Amino acid sequence: MxxxxxxxxxxxxxxxxxxxxxxxxxxxxxxxxxxxxxxxxxxxxxxxxxxxxxxxxxxxxxxxxxxxxxxxxxxxxxxxxxxxxxxxxxxxxxxSLCEPAPPLSPLPGSPQHQQVLTVLCAHPDTWFTVNDLTTKLIRLRKCARRPTMELYDAGYLLRRMSYRARPGRTSYQYRLNPDAARHAHALLDTPARSTNW
Structure with a gap:
């Protein structure tokens, strides 16, 4: 072998x-x-x-x-x-190594960021696709794509390619960045400013 x-x-x-x-x-x-x-x-x-x-x-x-x-x-x-x-x-x-996380940058708290982080902080070792996260937020009837991408761009999340992608489409999975966990929990405790989806 x-x-x-x-x-x-x-x-x-x-x-x-x-x-x-x-x-x-x-x-x-x-x-x-x-x-x-x-x-x-x-x-x-x-x-x-x-x-x-x-x-x-x-x-x-x-x-x-x-x-x-x-x-x-x-x-x-x-x-x-x-x-x-x-x-x-x-x-x-x-x-299956994930991409390096972008540098951590300040992110104003919004209800959408907090809702995505609530799911990810409750399951810090689990990888979720945007569809998985959207399903968790289904009661809101909103897509989790934009807040998830914003959290990734700000360094709060890790990202890797999903092996469940359809042919010709790149799909990613996200999880909480352990190095940003303290900041993520602080963002959850911050009064959220209202934003439109």
Missing amino acids: AHLPRALDALRPGGLEFKLHILRRLLDNDPKPLSASQIREEGPNRTDASTWYALKALERIGAVVIVPRTNECSIARYRLADGAHGAVSKFLAAR
């Missing part, structure tokens, strides 16, 4: 997000094998053919193996190859 880290690093950028998703799904379920449809769950929207090609590419480099069909299960299933767990974990960790 000494070749696997180099082979993973050499994966082509085209389709890489989907391959990362496949590896995450298999790593999270290791050693349980998954069918192609189970692997695609919550991932980028791909066809059966695209899934098969991505799995074959990962099988060729020795990261994934196909589990033989049995009388009990007549569909193809896949799992991480023996000995691949460590290399795949390191590869995914390196690829």
Whole structure:
């Protein structure tokens, strides 16, 4: 398995997000094998053919193996190859590093910032997409995109690419920046000035 880290690093950028998703799904379920449809769950929207090609590419480099069909299960299933767990974990960790946070800058408190920070401060280790945050604020019937971007630009949040993005679209996940947590809590305690969405 000494070749696997180099082979993973050499994966082509085209389709890489989907391959990362496949590896995450298999790593999270290791050693349980998954069918192609189970692997695609919550991932980028791909066809059966695209899934098969991505799995074959990962099988060729020795990261994934196909589990033989049995009388009990007549569909193809896949799992991480023996000995691949460590290399795949390191590869995914390196690829999921978040972008450096912008420098912390003052941000006047607004109800919208406070509502987004309330969710993020309650779950400081959880990554949320803008849609996730909007769902949490659904009673307001407003989108969380603008206040989330403003909080990120001011250094209150960390950002990383979301592997649930649709083809051709860049999507991000956000979480509270631990270095800005004290300032975020102070912003929550500040009387908010009223702003329009």
